[in-house]
Amino acid sequence: MKHRPIAVTVRQAALLAVLATMGLAGGVPLAQASNKPSSQPSPKPSAEKGVEAATGPLPANAVARVNGVVITQAQLDDAVRASNVPDTPVLRASIKNQLIARELFRQAAEKQHYESRPQVVAAVEQARTVAMTAAYLRDQVKPAPVTDADVKAKYDAIVATLGEFEYKPSAIAVKDADTAQTVLTQLKKGTDFAQIAKQYSQGPGAAQGGALNWISFRTPIQPGNTQNWPQPLAEALVKLPQGGVSSAPVQVGDAFWILRVDEKRATQIPQYDQIKDTLRKQLEQVALQKATAQVVVDLMKNAKIQQQ
Incomplete structure (x- = not known):
């Protein structure tokens, strides 16, 4: 099947803009739709392929191509999952339009060298720092597991105070x-x-x-x-x-x-089975905070920190 470039009407362009800036009704904003990295990142058009890369048949894993840049099925799937909305053809079509609009905006911004603007550089560095820190903490923070016995002991302790x-x-x-x-x-x-x-x-x-x-x-x-x-x-x-x-x-x-x-x-005491999941989450949160605090303490032992 031959894929041809689609002529975008003024009405379609307006729709893309609305989807990109406001998100779907009951769906997912553009920023959220793109918060999960795709397992197959979009390639940029190569100089060797030239016009063929921008106008030839879509690759098997692609759902769209914007000026030669492919939007993959994996990217669409990630965005649909991130929406936390029931997966329907209408939702997929709308999110695909969001991804197209996002790519159009990205290309326009890149063409005008927005990546070198101070606020963009700062935002990229902040995102890098957040991602790097989150990855470090996932590797280093090892909370103690919460056992069934821990949960039951917590329940008994609460009941004893009533x-x-x-x-x-x-x-x-x-x-x-x-x-x-x-x-x-x-x-x-x-x-x-x-x-x-x-x-x-x-x-x-x-x-x-x-x-x-x-x-x-x-x-x-x-x-x-x-x-x-x-x-x-x-x-x-x-x-x-x-x-x-x-x-x-x-x-x-x-x-x-x-x-x-x-x-x-x-006093109305809830049954153990009614409250055990809530208690487990509370204990897991406490364990996470304790493990995180220990990582901070360990880092501070060899750190030189000056404060006013």
């Missing part, structure tokens, strides 16, 4: 005692807790009206067994009934806290 009840709290945290007293006065007058939290709180969940996640503590409260809550807050929370609000601010460091128990219920 109490009879769990609480859905809201909190308002302010920086001085006077503001805390103002907050308590407004609450006693019936002002909405969430409204006051959005106005005054400088603590977590302020934008959501002070709402925090469910929490459970084994009682009586033991130091170091408070789910990363400051111990005074944990002790104050478990004394409140459902709907109860702190009668006085709880000081932790330089902050003053007012708590409310939005809901209180018997």
Whole structure:
């Protein structure tokens, strides 16, 4: 079958431009589509082949050719996989148009020597550094494997910290005692807790009206067994009934806290099989961070580092 150059209409050119700059609807932006190197890089047209390289039959592994530069089936396949969208003929046709547009832009930029512009040189060097560092870390960072026993031990440790009840709290945290007293006065007058939290709180969940996640503590409260809550807050929370609000601010460091128990219920402990995958990922992340930190420590032993 003979392949002939395609005459691109103004409408087709506009479509290519839109695809190249915006990406597919529900598909993949051009930059993402090209983030995986092809196993068969596109060759540039050779001087020996001349016009034949630009106009002859497409090679068997090619899906398009742009001014003699081949876009391979492997490149298209990589881009389709990177899109994380179901593979369809429509998607493939659209991504192929993206790759064509990308190649047109590349050639135009190269023709005008954009590769020598300072911002391009800097971007290329940054990309090189990122890729080189990532490859080094993949080779050097060896996290300890997470076993099934590790995951089960983590689950048992978490369960051991849980109490009879769990609480859905809201909190308002302010920086001085006077503001805390103002907050308590407004609450006693019936002002909405969430409204006051959005106005005054400088603590977590302020934008959501002070709402925090469910929490459970084994009682009586033991130091170091408070789910990363400051111990005074944990002790104050478990004394409140459902709907109860702190009668006085709880000081932790330089902050003053007012708590409310939005809901209180018997602690709901998820089954091991429901949570084991999440726990494994958490343990693997911890192992990765620990192994990475060790690589840094080892490198710093022989490094000369100066800081201001």
